Amino acid sequence: MIFDCIIVGGGPAGLNAALVLGRARRKAIMFDDKQPRNFVAHASHGFITRDGVSPKGFRNLAQLDIDNYPSIERKDETIVSITPTDSTCFTLETTHGQTYTSKKVILATGLKETLPNINGIKDYYGESIFSCPYCNGWELRDQPLVFISEKQDAGHMAKLIYHWSKDLIVCTNGTNNLPKADEQSLQKKGIKIQKDQIINLVGAKGQLEKIIFKSGIELNRNGGFVSTDPKQPNGLAVELGCQLNQDGGIVVDQLGRTNVDGIYAAGDSAIVNPAKLIVAAAHGVRAAMGVNSDLTTACFQ
Numbered sequence: 696m697i698f699d700c701i702i703v704g705g706g707p708a709g710l711n712a713a714l715v716l717g718r719a720r721r722k723a724i725m726f727d728d729k730q731p732r733n734f735v736a737h738a739s740h741g742f743i744t745r746d747g748v749s750p751k752g753f754r755n756l757a758q759l760d761i762d763n764y765p766s767i768e769r770k771d772e773t774i775v776s777i778t779p780t781d782s783t784c785f786t787l788e789t790t791h792g793q794t795y796t797s798k799k800v801i802l803a804t805g806l807k808e809t810l811p812n813i814n815g816i817k818d819y820y821g822e823s824i825f826s827c828p829y830c831n832g833w834e835l836r837d838q839p840l841v842f843i844s845e846k847q848d849a850g851h852m853a854k855l856i857y858h859w860s861k862d863l864i865v866c867t868n869g870t871n872n873l874p875k876a877d878e879q880s881l882q883k884k885g886i887k888i889q890k891d892q893i894i895n896l897v898g899a900k901g902q903l904e905k906i907i908f909k910s911g912i913e914l915n916r917n918g919g920f921v922s923t924d925p926k927q928p929n930g931l932a933v934e935l936g937c938q939l940n941q942d943g944g945i946v947v948d949q950l951g952r953t954n955v956d957g958i959y960a961a962g963d964s965a966i967v968n969p970a971k972l973i974v975a976a977a978h979g980v981r982a983a984m985g986v987n988s989d990l991t992t993a994c995f996q
Contacts, residue, residue, distance in 0.1 A: 702726065705803075707962065709961070719983070726770050731750060802959065803961045803979060832858075903916055959985055
């Protein structure tokens with residue numbers, strides 16, 4: 696069987712792409728390795744009618760919607776390779792060695808985040824330390840917070856976080872990357888900057904209580920945010936020859952088309968920022984519309 700489209704990734708972008716393709720009467724299959732970027736989160740926010748939904752709950756509801764369309768299949772498997780078979784099709788292989796052929800492919804594989812090398816930070820990430828104030832700032836409002844970042848652009852994020860809580864300390868973890876102008880701007884607002892290296896984070900059951908520095912300084916904090924390094928979760932896009940932008944996202948046009956004919960991308964893997972559930976889902980719609988439009992055009996040629 697040759698599918699109209701194979702969707703690699705079962706996050707919000709892949710799920711919405713599958714829904715749109717099902718409604719367009721396209722034969723498609725979605726592969727989900729069940730390793731979502733937001734697996735540590737208890738709730739997702741900012742998606743109208745679904746504010747506070749758990750990532751698992753969102754996926755379950757989305758899958759129920761998709762299952763209403765018989766032309767869409769779902770498989771909990773990982774795609775390990777995508778190979779052009781001729782000018783019109785691609786062959787995709789799973790970790791189990793099974794192969795599938797499709798006219799079009801949507802890469803909706805999301806991103807993987809790398810946390811700073813700080814002892815204990817993984818115990819608090821997704822519990823009381825987060826990456827996005829738009830997602831979790833409301834829950835941490837007016838509390839004593841920390842923002843951990845080793846990046847030069849930390850000043851912008853610190854200013855955003857300040858809107859949710861004025862009791863904020865920026866920690867650069869032993870680096871000196873923060874531009875002097877940003878440092879002065881933050882200090883004028885009473886935002887403290889701690890440049891010492893972080894030795895340990897202390898707390899219980901995911902709730903941050905204290906930050907211990909190499910200098911011996913200890914700071915009490917209730918939670919906060921951290922700058923992460925998002926990267927493509929696999930080499931599929933690069934191996935296909937897809938162009939990446941300066942942030943590491945897959946370059947696409949308004950309908951999700953990459954520079955490789957027949958390959959589309961949607962969601963965080965293409966957007967990078969802003970990494971929001973509702974934005975990724977919307978990009979899944981656009982990629983599906985691109986696939987359907989191009990298949991329709993080809994049918995009339």
